Amino acid sequence: MLKHKAYKFRIYPTKKQEILIAKTFGCSRFVFNHFLAKWDETYQATGKGLSYGSCSKEIPLLKQEFDWLKEVDSHSLQTSVKHLADAYERFFKKQNERPRFKSKRNPVQSYKTNIEKNNQIPEISIIGNKLKLPKLKWVRFANSKQVKGRILNATIRRTASGKYFVSLLAEQEIDELPKTGSSVGVDVGLKNFAILSNGTVYQNDRYFRTLEKKLAREQRKLSRRQLIALNRKVKLSEAKNYQKQKRKVARIHEKIANKRTDFLHKVSTEIVKNHDVIGIETLQVKNMQKNRKLSKSISEVSWSEFFRMLEYKADWYGKTFASSQLCSGCGHRHKDVKHLSLREWTCPNCGVHHDRDVNAGLNLKKEAERILAASTVGTTGLA
Structure with missing residues (x-):
């Protein structure tokens, strides 16, 4: 049976890649905050919120208004909207508090990029100690464990200590352990x-x-x-x-x-x-x-x-x-x-x-x- 398993590695981006990662953090945060404000305004005016589909369709228009959004990975912007929709869904189910605006002063920053379905050329691949990521191209990383199965998405994170990590979510077959009778x-x-x-x-x-x-x-x-x-x-x-x-x-x-x-x-x-x-x-x-x-x-x-x-x-x-x-x-x-x-x-x-x-x-x-x-x-x- 196919299971989801995450692999976490430390990455060592170049200065140029660090700048692009920082831009992606900022753009993902901007899109999240933009639609969060719009969601609240719509709810106060009509008593109804927005949806992932309606927000997702507006991203191309947002890119025309703000050219710098075109510099970063497009999947990360779509994922920010998806995270906002999921946060509201959990809020209405009383599973967590109401979504809040993200701050650039938070020492921990991250963004997530997904893999397009039916894509012949994999956007995330591993050769030796190099990892290929969308927009960033090849990034050096600590290849401490073999990633098995099909990679579904990647989350790039910068910690408070200034280190960079990537978490790869893979879909793979995991063999059951032998029974012990205990x-x-x-x-x-x-x-x-x-x-x-x-x-x-x-x-x-x-x-x-x-x-x-x-x-x-x-x-x-x-x-x-x-x-x-x-x-x-x-x-x-x-x-x-x-x-x-x-x-x-x-x-x-x-x-x-x-x-x-x-x-x-x-x-x-x-x-x-x-x-x-x-x-x-x-x-x-x-x-x-x-x-x-x-x-x-x-x-x-x-x-x-x-x-x-x-x-x-x-x-x-x-x-x-x-x-x-x-x-x-x-x-x-x-x-x-x-x-x-x-x-x-x-x-x-x-x-x-x-x-x-x-x-x-x-x-x-x-x-x-x-x-x-x-x-x-x-x-x-x-x-």
Whole structure:
């Protein structure tokens, strides 16, 4: 069965290519903001919004009015309109907030280019350490992994630290992993990142806390340089010392994020490889982050991203998914377990003593097995 898989590589554009990338960022942002304003005006006047089709047809007229839009990849402009239409669709379904205008001051900028159907000459191709992209032509990149299947689109991104990356979405056949006959429940926590029902414990390495002091020190330097620039009446975009320090702070954030993502990938892949049925504890992470005492710790462990990785990897490799206040022995619900401070408890009904995390893992394993027995395949219990 064909699946979608993304490949991310770092690219090293020349100065000329960097200028063209910056222009494409700006043009894509301009088109998005232009139609967002027009969408709002139409809604206020008529009570109805626009559509992707109506906006897309106006892009050629917009190019006649603004010649500089012709310099960049046309697919990126069409994709900006598509993103706006998708954002409004999710907004009306109450899946996210209302679309907002994009800012050129955002340190992270990106644009997406699609591949035309029925195109005989591929617009994106790879030869050695060179990647061919629309308008940019051949760009040097870190070819660390072979891209399999048909490339559908590419997203070019500039990070806050000034690095450039490309994400290639490919359509390919992904072979299912061999069955192990094992099922497991997974309970996440703050003391330990994840505890499996078979007793396996994954430690919480707290990547943010290890670099928190260094980050705070560099952020204080950044604040001082910002103050110096403002006192000298120099624009922050032109203050070299400020920009240099800003990139230094961004590199620390990037290092923390990379370490955390690498850890999440390794743990999620290991769990999916070793087990056929996986039960996941349902958590309302956004609501839990409202707790001021725990919000930093909860944000640091990235439970939602971990659940997302488990979900799509299980779908790739043909695995199956599947609460935690029940006694794993008799099924009695102990209301006090909902308090995170209670780490161990004894069931008042059957008298069995439980470790909070191990008991939750056993419950999730039973739920996963029940769903498998009922031949219900899905993602029940995912946050």
